[in-house]
Amino acid sequence: MKSLNRRSFLRTGLIAGADLAVLRSVRGGAGRAGRAAAVGAAAPTSSPAGAPAAPLQTLAMETYGRRAFNYLDAMIDKDGLPYFNIFWTRPTEAAHDWPDFGDVLSRQLQGAVMDRHMTGREAAWEKRWVAKTLGYLDPASGLLRRPKTSYNESVCDPGDQALTLFALVTIYLDRGDPAIAAAIRRIVAALRADVAAQGDKSPYLNGFLIKSVMAAARALQDESAFDLAGRITRHVFDRTTTFAPDNHFKHGGHMHGNLRTLVGAADYALQARDPELFGRVDAIFRFVKTVTTRFGFLPEEIGRRGDIVLCETCALMDFLGIASTLANHGHPEYWDDVERMARNQLIESQLVDPSWLAAGPPEAPGTPAGEGQADSAQFSRRDVAGRMVGAYAGWSSPTHFLAARESLNHHWGGPELHDKTRAFQNCCAGSGTHAFYTVWKNAARFEKGALSVHLHIDKLLPEAEIRCRQPWEGLLTIALKKDAEAVRVRVPDFLKAGEMKVSKLSRGGGAGAAAEAKPFGNYLELGNAKAGDVFRISYPVAVRSEEASIGNPGFKSYRYRVTWKGDSVVRMEPLGNDDKTGYSDFDGRQVPTYYGNEGPGPIYRRDSMLAAAEPALADLHEDDGVIDFWKLR
Numbered sequence: 161m162k163s164l165n166r167r168s169f170l171r172t173g174l175i176a177g178a179d180l181a182v183l184r185s186v187r188g189g190a191g192r193a194g195r196a197a198a199v200g201a202a203a204p205t206s207s208p209a210g211a212p213a214a215p216l217q218t219l220a221m222e223t224y225g226r227r228a229f230n231y232l233d234a235m236i237d238k239d240g241l242p243y244f245n246i247f248w249t250r251p252t253e254a255a256h257d258w259p260d261f262g263d264v265l266s267r268q269l270q271g272a273v274m275d276r277h278m279t280g281r282e283a284a285w286e287k288r289w290v291a292k293t294l295g296y297l298d299p300a301s302g303l304l305r306r307p308k309t310s311y312n313e314s315v316c317d318p319g320d321q322a323l324t325l326f327a328l329v330t331i332y333l334d335r336g337d338p339a340i341a342a343a344i345r346r347i348v349a350a351l352r353a354d355v356a357a358q359g360d361k362s363p364y365l366n367g368f369l370i371k372s373v374m375a376a377a378r379a380l381q382d383e384s385a386f387d388l389a390g391r392i393t394r395h396v397f398d399r400t401t402t403f404a405p406d407n408h409f410k411h412g413g414h415m416h417g418n419l420r421t422l423v424g425a426a427d428y429a430l431q432a433r434d435p436e437l438f439g440r441v442d443a444i445f446r447f448v449k450t451v452t453t454r455f456g457f458l459p460e461e462i463g464r465r466g467d468i469v470l471c472e473t474c475a476l477m478d479f480l481g482i483a484s485t486l487a488n489h490g491h492p493e494y495w496d497d498v499e500r501m502a503r504n505q506l507i508e509s510q511l512v513d514p515s516w517l518a519a520g521p522p523e524a525p526g527t528p529a530g531e532g533q534a535d536s537a538q539f540s541r542r543d544v545a546g547r548m549v550g551a552y553a554g555w556s557s558p559t560h561f562l563a564a565r566e567s568l569n570h571h572w573g574g575p576e577l578h579d580k581t582r583a584f585q586n587c588c589a590g591s592g593t594h595a596f597y598t599v600w601k602n603a604a605r606f607e608k609g610a611l612s613v614h615l616h617i618d619k620l621l622p623e624a625e626i627r628c629r630q631p632w633e634g635l636l637t638i639a640l641k642k643d644a645e646a647v648r649v650r651v652p653d654f655l656k657a658g659e660m661k662v663s664k665l666s667r668g669g670g671a672g673a674a675a676e677a678k679p680f681g682n683y684l685e686l687g688n689a690k691a692g693d694v695f696r697i698s699y700p701v702a703v704r705s706e707e708a709s710i711g712n713p714g715f716k717s718y719r720y721r722v723t724w725k726g727d728s729v730v731r732m733e734p735l736g737n738d739d740k741t742g743y744s745d746f747d748g749r750q751v752p753t754y755y756g757n758e759g760p761g762p763i764y765r766r767d768s769m770l771a772a773a774e775p776a777l778a779d780l781h782e783d784d785g786v787i788d789f790w791k792l793r
């Protein structure tokens with residue numbers, strides 16, 4: 161009954177004298193709906209084919225974080241080691257590969273820690289993964305060393321060091337363990353020693369490391385780490401061709417690697433007080449925006465020489481990371497990019513319906529399914545599709561979970577991993593959760609007595625609860641739990657400030673009086689507020705269409721009519737992308753492609769969002785303020 165009363169207020173804004181207990185009851189009232197939404201139910205996202213319609217819920221990053229635990233807890237071998245490769249075969253195969261030790265494991269350990277802060281739940285293997293990761297650190301150097309296996313050489317790799325260091329800093333911020341601090345310091349010292357010994361030839365002068373080293377510098381107040389971050393940054397920006405003088409990527413640039421370099425360089429520039437570098441990072445980010453659709457599809461590689469263009473969740477993570485960093489530090493206009501990517505390509509990149517994966521590719525029916533086989537040292541074939549629910553796309557198109565059937569034989573694995581379609585690369589599995597955490601952390605902040613609502617996405621802070629009903633209705637509510645000297649809310653770029661109608665219900669009564677709201681930049685300033693006050697901000701969410709195009713210059717392009725309602729894509733229509741194949745420069749041959757209506761794992765099936773509806777309140781988890789890599793102090 162209490163939540164019913166509250167919903168009535170949120171809808172009409174006309175309840176006079178709503179009591180505080182009612183306004184504070186939301187968490188309890190929403191909890192029941194939220195718990196029902198663990199793995200199968202969907203907040204605003206596509207509903208699985210043939211599945212009963214999921215209950216409509218307000219958009220909360222926690223919903224996606226909870227679903228990720230299915231993957232985190234299940235898609236591992238008996239020793240807790242994850243699998244990089246998921247093949248579109250029948251039965252579906254998971255296979256270990258060289259990224260599993262310092263890359264996939266470190267990413268999902270970091271993702272699991274972030275997910276615990278976002279949802280309150282702990283991954284089954286989190287603590288054992290910490291011990292496992294520490295166990296891979298070389299006693300002699302302190303660096304992560306991959307063990308020798310049938311598919312893997314015993315080497316120290318720069319990417320592994322970057323991801324392991326970032327994961328360890330995340331754990332240190334979580335628990336302040338001196339043993340973790342010692343491991344971090346040893347890695348930094350080993351990287352510095354290699355750079356000192358090899359100079360410009362050191363493999364650790366790699367932009368992928370900058371953010372991790374800066375995170376260590378900030379967490380441990382370590383000048384030597386800051387110094388190393390500066391050395392790497394200067395090398396990448398001044399002595400390599402990663403970024404061109406006109407601030408675009410060179411041909412063949414890897415989006416995830418380059419964006420992670422920018423995330424780190426922005427961090428370093430802020431600490432080093434280097435406005436020139438910070439401005440360069442911003443300029444390169446604006447180039448990235450020119451190759452990113454407004455709904456958040458961005459190419460895994462810039463400038464491939466063929467017809468294949470695909471979107472990797474790891475790149476979404478770092479796009480959100482650099483956009484949030486820039487937005488927090490002088491460029492609030494980029495919150496629009498964060499919100500559109502989060503609501504659209506990121507959400508659609510989480511696997512909800514694995515039926516296409518379980519069914520296998522079109523030529524496979526009739527092949528023995530092989531379910532129930534015991535795992536070998538390298539392969540698992542037990543319910544791989546079901547265990548992948550909550551993981552993230554490695555190569556999506558705007559219409560399908562998998563854009564093309566590439567084998568990528570040249571990139572990964574030995575002969576036992578060749579000539580199969582790679583359906584997932586599970587680097588993206590930890591990265592997807594990291595991406596949702598980035599959005600969650602930055603959605604709203606309470607600082608120095610002021611509440612800033614950057615995204616129109618549900619968020620629970622100790623000081624306020626923010627709820628939004630997009631896409632079904634343009635309605636945002638802000639319930640203050642503590643006094644605020646100032647409250648401000650971003651004006652989405654599909655609106656003018658004057659289209660946002662603000663009313664305020666004050667503690668102890670008041671009938672939702674119109675509140676004085678003043679536009680300032682891309683925000684509405686709502687003035688001060690007392691604990692118990694509730695702002696209600698309504699605005700139109702007009703349906704509108706635009707055309708978008710993706711593809712590599714000089715090769716096939718793929719066009720779409722994109723229908724929006726507010727910041728959500730509600731329909732994605734291919735405009736004649738009916739070719740069954742395209743040329744893969746990586747595989748050196750024509751491969752099946754899925755840029756039109758036909759293909760595996762359709763996404764953006766969102767017609768239900770076109771109607772007006774009253775969503776249930778998603779279950780939220782209060783932000784504890786602990787892990788934050790994007791607002792830098």
Ligand SMILES: [Zn+2]
Pocket residue numbers: 472473474475554585586587588589591
């Ligand atoms: Zn990835």
